[in-house]
Amino acid sequence: AVEVAESGGGSVQPGGSLRLSCAATKNPTRMPCMAWYRQTPGHEREAVAVIDSDGTANYADSVKGRFTISKDNADNLSLEMNGLKPEDSAMYYCAGDRRRCTLINGSPSMVYVGWSYWGQGTQVTVSS
Numbered sequence: 001a002v003e004v005a006e007s008g009g010g011s012v013q014p015g016g017s018l019r020l021s022c023a024a025t026k027n028p029t030r031m032p033c034m035a036w037y038r039q040t041p042g043h044e045r046e047a048v049a050v051i052d053s054d055g056t057a058n059y060a061d062s063v064k065g066r067f068t069i070s071k072d073n074a075d076n077l078s079l080e081m082n083g084l085k086p087e088d089s090a091m092y093y094c095a096g097d098r099r100r101c102t103l104i105n106g107s108p109s110m111v112y113v114g115w116s117y118w119g120q121g122t123q124v125t126v127s128s
Contacts, residue, residue, distance in 0.1 A: 002027045002117050006094045009122030016084050016126070022077040022094030022119055031075045031096030031117065033108065038090035038124075045093065049079060050108040052101040058108045063088075084126045094119040 003026035008019050020036065032053035039045040049069035051057045057069050068080040077094055095115040101108035 004119045006119045006122040011125040020079040033097040033101035035095045037093045047110040091121040
């Protein structure tokens with residue numbers, strides 16, 4: 001089975017930066033559509049950013065202008081997070097799919113639910 005894993009989480013002060021990474025660690029396969037999600041206790045997992053194989057990306061309103069998603073030709077996924085706020089604290093998960101992203105109005109869907117692969121998560125904590 002394909003396994004993906006996240007890295008790069010940690011603790012940072014408000015206004016700080018972190019870079020999360022995600023890659024296949026076992027039986028790597030192509031993942032044209034990939035995304036970052038986050039979840040806090042008692043809340044549903046929410047999409048943070050989604051990126052298609054051509055580099056087209058979409059972001060949650062709460063992170064636009066602060067977070068940047070990217071991936072390389074080997075489907076190594078990154079999330080550059082700047083200007084972090086306490087409300088960004090969460091477990092962050094990487095997701096990947098065997099197909100290209102579903103598009104809505106030309107942008108990758110933020111409500112897609114058919115992800116093929118999920119990582120185990122990496123914790124991000126923003127506090128002073």
